[in-house]
Amino acid sequence: MLQSPRQRRKDARPQELLDAALDLFVEKGFAATRAEEVAARAGVSKGTLYLYYPSKEELLKAVIRQHLGSEIAAGAEDVARHEGSAAQLLSELIVQWWLAVVESPASGVFKLIITEVRNFPEIAEFYVREVVEPGQRLIGQVLRRGIAHGEFREVDVDATVFSLVLPMIMLCLHKHSLAACTITGPDAPCPPAAPPLEPENFIRHHFDLVLRGLLAQPRADHADAASAVPATRTSRAQS
Amino acid sequence: MLQSPRQRRKDARPQELLDAALDLFVEKGFAATRAEEVAARAGVSKGTLYLYYPSKEELLKAVIRQHLGSEIAAGAEDVARHEGSAAQLLSELIVQWWLAVVESPASGVFKLIITEVRNFPEIAEFYVREVVEPGQRLIGQVLRRGIAHGEFREVDVDATVFSLVLPMIMLCLHKHSLAACTITGPDAPCPPAAPPLEPENFIRHHFDLVLRGLLAQPRADHADAASAVPATRTSRAQS
Amino acid sequence: MLQSPRQRRKDARPQELLDAALDLFVEKGFAATRAEEVAARAGVSKGTLYLYYPSKEELLKAVIRQHLGSEIAAGAEDVARHEGSAAQLLSELIVQWWLAVVESPASGVFKLIITEVRNFPEIAEFYVREVVEPGQRLIGQVLRRGIAHGEFREVDVDATVFSLVLPMIMLCLHKHSLAACTITGPDAPCPPAAPPLEPENFIRHHFDLVLRGLLAQPRADHADAASAVPATRTSRAQS
Amino acid sequence: MLQSPRQRRKDARPQELLDAALDLFVEKGFAATRAEEVAARAGVSKGTLYLYYPSKEELLKAVIRQHLGSEIAAGAEDVARHEGSAAQLLSELIVQWWLAVVESPASGVFKLIITEVRNFPEIAEFYVREVVEPGQRLIGQVLRRGIAHGEFREVDVDATVFSLVLPMIMLCLHKHSLAACTITGPDAPCPPAAPPLEPENFIRHHFDLVLRGLLAQPRADHADAASAVPATRTSRAQS
């Protein structure tokens, strides 16, 4: 039943390579990353990479495929049969789902896609089908439900989805570009690119702000529009 | 006073090269763009490029420097001594400035920065100093003024700046990645990456939404929060 | 006395590897053949090949050694003590020996040698010593005997050996190059590289032609100069 | 009118590269020749090769195309309207044409084709169309003419063409394989692979031998069957 160390390593290789590739592709871009670097970061030699992926380009697609299929779209549908106000449901969807994404390696995939779609148009179709459309549909449904119940104003649903979602995506990108350049500290060579705004704080604030703009019945100023959101498991440390 | 056509062409060279470089770097990424391609698109030979820029990397920095110094930050300060409500001022800042940016080639610079900062950290400092901080300070001031006057709720200023601004940046990136892959039309091989949401419609809707969340005195539902914004010169055709 | 199947397979390994190697080296050339392909065709794994031969180059030498020592030179000496006319003897030597060679895998060895001697000069010596010189000596003797008996004209013996032998070698090469590319049939994509001349027909015709040029007493036109040659076991099907 | 040295070099490059490639491909085989070696022998750097030929494989095809179109088939047709006996015509065709080929670099092309057709089947079609078929047709016509006039016996034309031609091809191959390995001299490390038979002597002897076998009216023994052939321009020195 026990596998040899050799076998165990072999089984883990593809994942190790994908992880290394994701890190490097996100950091330096696909074209600027050398296949040998990916191999080295995964702890293997150049040749070994090619035992598992037939080319650097296939490796890229595998990286994207893995994270789009599972991590990003995941967890969306299972909230769909939620009960309670549309605001609460929306909060769950937005805040919780996003907290899972920012802190996970999947956050880098957004940068990868933004960066590489034009060079690899196959990726576009995949991304739209797996992420953009399901996400838009899901959040759109919640908005429409809230509007139907008189909970939300009659807004342009698509535009509102964007107002909710785009800042989150943008913060993912930021995390892997400007924010990653910045060495925080008093004597950093590079000044802080942005106030070290906590992702969680920001997302709660952002959600509250947009929700207030969305509600048909404005709430009193002192009430936190997102207060219904339970304290979540905060940001697992990233590996 | 008049220069020969030859002279004129020569004077235009650096700009033509910068334009070509911006287009290509934004489309394919810095590493995946060949110096010869840039030269060819600018209508000169490979060697000529090196008469004007000592290396591909310097060309990249020149591209970014040009657009950060001038176009992106432009139009910000001149609205600063505006009179009227904070909402109106904010609307001018956000809506008008952004409409100018999104249709200009400068919109691609955001993608370029997101993509390349980690490879060229000097860019980070420059970008933060020239764009991030002034922008944040400017919008922050307007927000703080509105709060001081009781026009806005007491919000986290930095977070609110982000709520306002990040979707705009994100749409710039989108324009140069997914949106550029998509061939719109009924029988497009690639499904529309996103609803063909007009940038102007979106930004007005977004501003309205956030502004409602921001105002201390909620306005009646039928009023358009951004109604004070005059119809602007819409989108200059992109070169 | 009986060996287990396992044992039998094991004993057969070296031969199976040699056969596979011969096929592939002849088809694609030594440098263009991968060691793994050889192993795969022999039904073993890459590693196993190296249990039997220390390197690809040694495998090549073993292939050549095997066929030069045994198959090609074979059949030569045992005809040497033949009785009868020099013409009959020559016919036996040329026609029969060659028929055996052309249909055997050994025919490919000629291509291999032509192709690889310059990269592996050790092969040259071996080939000259094992094949060229014995063959030349043998046929030369028969020619000299015929000349001495007044049966043949007084020709340049070495040149005549070549006239007899070179076309045969050449047909071996042809068989493994152009002829192997050609898909015969009415609608072949590639036109027949040569008339599908039967090797046996050709060799008989060739021998007859040269023999007539060789004989001191020209024979009548209708007589077949090679008629003494008994009908041979025709061409075993190649494996 | 005078070109710059730069321009002159550029014009000569393709030919220099083809020459270098032919030498090396013939000597070591296509797969065993490194692109850089070809470039070095042509006196340029690795990169320069790729300015003229897009890949090593295209270089191979260019090498073959050049020599098949021009040197080999050339000079054949212009003898077709020859007057005199079929034997004389045949002698011209065979002896003269071949003397031109053996001593020219084109002789190596035969080895190249034998060696590489199976890896590059496009070459087969080209070779058959440009060399095999025209050659066979040409010599076949002469033979048929001789037969019709009663000058030759009624032989199998195709087989006879082969009897005449194959030894010549074979000597070309020999020249670039075994013969090239042999360092002639008393203390050669490698024994002479074959008697240093002069190509011209051999071809005259061979033609005489086959012609005698071909003639309907056998000639007296002392007459040289090929005596009509004028002393030819002997072998131009190879470049």
Added chain:
DNA sequence: AATGAATGAGGGTTCATTCAT
């Protein structure tokens, strides 16, 4: 003995950069 995962030197090809014209 047999396997096949792993290695890393090697070779094809690209491309930033130089420089003679």
Added chain:
DNA sequence: AATGAATGAACCCTCATTCAT
């Protein structure tokens, strides 16, 4: 100033060979 031929370092990928299992 402008060109584009030439260079060679660098990168992707292959494959002969090794060795732990």
